[in-house]
Amino acid sequence: MERKHIIRAVCVSIFLVALTVLMSGLVTGGHLIYRDAKRGDLAPLSREDIKYLNVESPEATSKDGTVNANDWSAVYPEIVLTWRDNEKNSYVTDYLEQDPYLVNIYEGYGFARDYGSARGHEYCLTDVHKTQRPHPKANCLTCKTPNFAKLVNDQGVGVYSMPFEEVEAQMEESVSCYTCHGNEAGNGGLRVVTHSYVNKALGNNVNSIDPSTLACGQCHIEYYFTPEDSETMMPYHDVTGMSPDAILAYYDAMGFKDWVQESTGTPMLKTQHPEMETFLQGKHAALLNCADCHMPMDMADNGTVYHSHTLVSPLDSPVLLSTCTTCHGDTDMTKLVRGIQERVTARETEVGNKLSEFKDALASAVSEGKKSESDLDALRKLHREAQWYFDYCYVENSEGAHNSELSMRCLDTSEAKIDEGMAMLAA
Numbered sequence: 001m002e003r004k005h006i007i008r009a010v011c012v013s014i015f016l017v018a019l020t021v022l023m024s025g026l027v028t029g030g031h032l033i034y035r036d037a038k039r040g041d042l043a044p045l046s047r048e049d050i051k052y053l054n055v056e057s058p059e060a061t062s063k064d065g066t067v068n069a070n071d072w073s074a075v076y077p078e079i080v081l082t083w084r085d086n087e088k089n090s091y092v093t094d095y096l097e098q099d100p101y102l103v104n105i106y107e108g109y110g111f112a113r114d115y116g117s118a119r120g121h122e123y124c125l126t127d128v129h130k131t132q133r134p135h136p137k138a139n140c141l142t143c144k145t146p147n148f149a150k151l152v153n154d155q156g157v158g159v160y161s162m163p164f165e166e167v168e169a170q171m172e173e174s175v176s177c178y179t180c181h182g183n184e185a186g187n188g189g190l191r192v193v194t195h196s197y198v199n200k201a202l203g204n205n206v207n208s209i210d211p212s213t214l215a216c217g218q219c220h221i222e223y224y225f226t227p228e229d230s231e232t233m234m235p236y237h238d239v240t241g242m243s244p245d246a247i248l249a250y251y252d253a254m255g256f257k258d259w260v261q262e263s264t265g266t267p268m269l270k271t272q273h274p275e276m277e278t279f280l281q282g283k284h285a286a287l288l289n290c291a292d293c294h295m296p297m298d299m300a301d302n303g304t305v306y307h308s309h310t311l312v313s314p315l316d317s318p319v320l321l322s323t324c325t326t327c328h329g330d331t332d333m334t335k336l337v338r339g340i341q342e343r344v345t346a347r348e349t350e351v352g353n354k355l356s357e358f359k360d361a362l363a364s365a366v367s368e369g370k371k372s373e374s375d376l377d378a379l380r381k382l383h384r385e386a387q388w389y390f391d392y393c394y395v396e397n398s399e400g401a402h403n404s405e406l407s408m409r410c411l412d413t414s415e416a417k418i419d420e421g422m423a424m425l426a427a
């Protein structure tokens, strides 16, 4: 073949590949729009543009009484009703009562005072208001209300470090349509990232995550507040960075700590709720998204098929359980999930109590002054890491169901570091 034929053949193949990529983008429809146009680009909208939900009135009204013409309950009555049903998930477990060792390991941090399990989205604003944990800045409102996301989108990152009370007084509703759809729910339920830090942290890598996973991943993630301006931030730039090891390395590299524990002197990390990270490193990552297991399909009287927006455990939904059979056949899913959760929680209790003993032993070593500073620093490093890995599993809300291997590995890693520390202390 002549050289120019080879070049032409190469050009044609490149063109065909490019066309295929473009077409596959087009056939995924909503995804393409989501990817190209809607990433947190909300500047033209003003705060008043948020479409409100109002429980009393079929027409949405905002706090000052003005009727908002953009009324979701008129357009999507079923979805709005199912969303409000999240109110029924109101039960809270007091983790500090259930696992008393937590009070000791979180010493010096807010979670030692008040740590209850999560409940429905309806309660976000109530719960952040009444928590006994201190919240000096407005950044605690990040994952509670679309009004806050909007305020950041409109006014910039300065909002994060405003006084909590001042900003809280302006908040009008808990997590709601705007959070996951911007004002585009009417556009076939287009999912929009409204939390600007997601785009900042992931950049173009947001494209590698399913929109129905990222919608939840705006909040169900590990995060930190940047030392410069207290901005909420994700500690990675892509999916490979979403492992406990990579995140720990990220924090170590920037010298980050959530607090210094007084009795041990350890620069501690507090893991938040790494649901998305844990899920994306697991076996379903490439197969399913969050909605597939937490938002069952439903049908309205007029035949409209829609995703129920009551976020449930798949074990409580016959519709969701029936979807598992596609891949799991006739496996008893409840037994499978509860079995994993029992093993994980039993190990949590075991490792958590050991961690508490290690913390006490380290605190004694510090107060007795018999170890050298360099030995103490090596011990503190082990302590910081042991607690990080323990917490990464403990605070993940599925109790192992999302990724049992990772949960177990975190607990094993934590235990190995505790054992190493105890051996050093005994030497």
Ligand code: HEC
Residues within 6 Å of the ligand: 053, 072, 076, 079, 080, 083, 175, 176, 177, 178, 179, 180, 181, 185, 186, 188, 189, 190, 191, 211, 212, 213, 215, 216, 289, 291, 292, 305, 306, 307, 308, 309
């Ligand atoms: C926590 C995120 C979240 C919130 C809040 C939310 N949605 Fe959705 N919504 C989704 C996801 C995820 C899907 C799509 C599921 C899929 O197709 O994968 C969806 C789908 C939709 C759809 C497309 C039709 C369907 O059922 O699939 C509409 C319309 C919609 N939502 C309207 C609303 C309205 C109205 C509200 C406020 C009451 C709302 N959504 C609140 C996440 C959310």
Ligand code: HEC
Residues within 6 Å of the ligand: 089, 117, 118, 119, 120, 121, 123, 124, 125, 127, 128, 142, 143, 144, 145, 175, 179, 180, 215, 216, 217, 218, 219, 220, 290, 291, 294, 311, 312, 313, 397
């Ligand atoms: C704007 C932030 C935000 C987004 C987005 C979000 N959540 Fe949540 N979610 C929360 C908060 C905060 C709580 C805890 C509320 C409380 O206890 O007051 C919560 C609680 C929950 C609970 C109840 C937990 C329990 O143990 O009962 C489930 C289930 C849940 N979310 C699933 C989802 C799913 C699935 C999505 C995506 C479709 C999603 N969330 C999107 C912030 C968010």
Ligand code: HEC
Residues within 6 Å of the ligand: 213, 216, 217, 220, 275, 276, 277, 279, 280, 284, 288, 289, 290, 291, 292, 293, 294, 312, 313, 314, 315, 337, 397, 398, 401, 402
């Ligand atoms: C393969 C199905 C599956 C997928 C996909 C999935 N989850 Fe779950 N999730 C579960 C199961 C099973 C549980 C445990 C439920 C229980 O204890 O009853 C759970 C529990 C949870 C809980 C604790 C609340 C509760 O009801 O106990 C939250 C919050 C949660 N998932 C969020 C998410 C988020 C966010 C995503 C996406 C990043 C996601 N899940 C993806 C199956 C799934």
Ligand code: HEC
Residues within 6 Å of the ligand: 282, 283, 284, 287, 288, 292, 293, 314, 320, 321, 323, 324, 325, 326, 327, 328, 333, 336, 337, 340, 400, 401, 402, 403, 404, 405
């Ligand atoms: C598209 C296929 C598919 C669907 C649908 C599916 N799963 Fe899975 N699931 C898998 C695969 C593949 C594995 C890994 C099996 C293995 O490694 O042995 C798995 C493993 C699991 C595990 C063990 C995970 C772990 O980390 O130990 C649980 C729990 C689970 N699935 C729950 C569910 C539930 C609940 C549903 C329905 C709501 C569901 N799955 C639907 C494909 C699927």
